[in-house]
Amino acid sequence: MKSILLLVCLLIGLNAHAEGLAGQVKSFIEAQFADNANVTDVKVQLRTPASRWPQCELPQLSLPQNARRWGNISISARCGQERRFIQAQVQVMGHYLVAARGISAGSKLAAEDLKLKTGRLDTLPARTLTDSGKAIGAVSLRNISPGQPLNPVMLRRAWAIKAGQAVQVMAQGNGFNISGAGKAMNNAAAEDSVRVRMASGQIVSGIANSDGTIRITL
Template sequence: MKTRFYSIFFALLASLIGGINVTAAADLQTQLERFFHARFPDKQTSLTVVVKTPQEQWPQCEAPLLALSNNTRVWGNVSVSVRCGEQRRFIQTEVQVTGNYLVSARPLRRGVTLTAADLRQTTGRLDLLPPRALLLPKDAMGAVLLRDLPPGQPLTSAMLRRAWVVKSGQTVQVLAQGVGFSINSEGKAMGNAAAGQSVRIRMASGQIVNGVAGEDGVIYIAQ
């Protein structure tokens, strides 16, 4: 009788423990999906999280603290730091994302400044795109193409540079500003610069100063 009682007891105990593990595992899967979904506010984007780390290595707690582990990628193979109290594990995941991305709308030649007519959005697996792929037209509008592209080619930031607002040798206006004063002068740019980039300027006196190019081509020097 005792033997049968203990057999039933241990069977129920094993079932209970197994049920806890299944619940915790299901919760971690759900929490990982929510964690990555929060990084894609576009409602047209869908994703699937495949957890590659074996389930027996998952930390067990109701509210784990999730963080990306030295990883700027939010799709493809991603390592996630999962902390349960003092316990910390790195969970390996594959994040499969489907959404909109940018492609060339027609054959494009190197050196062209991109306009809306040159660009088209299409839908597909973002995690299978080349690194630094561009998703929105605003990411490429006005940029200069660095290589020839066939139609339908996914665009990446490595293919583009921002348009120069200042070119080497150009005479530019230089504006030095500080507390209570503002001085305008002229000089010659010693390099090319897009808006927001640093550039060296040779002033009429021969002095060389560093400034930041504005959208209007004016060089701003903060004092």
């Protein structure tokens, strides 16, 4: 009888321990998305048996730097010198961008080309866009079908300057400003580096502004 009671108590203790750690892991994962307004719900399913979990009440949980935060992941759980890994599946619901209509290659995207959709973010291709600011004004590199999730590999930023274009170069230094004319030697989006052949034949490098001018800081 005593052995049965001991076994029951042991099982109850294990279950309580597992439930406690499961809650800690869930809270830890949810915290990874606390600042992401696009995420609406997070579900965590633990795959590692409780018998292989660390035995302390409050293990130190962590994820490798730059590791995925959803899908099948491995969480480090440290108790003093003991370190174990907990396998989990993380499902994340949230908003993401899709094409509101068919978009032809070479088209510059406008707000009406985009719409937000809600679904499982963890099942989408890596780097699927959730911020319309990163798509509006960009140029499509391929034909995009209606409802297709948008991804940075499909887009490029619009050129502020094109190779061969006549440009105005403005150099700024401590207490002086100098301007001159030249021709751009490469395409560049705003804030990209661009090389310019000046009227004198000298080649300089600067940063493209959104208005098509080039700035050089001396």
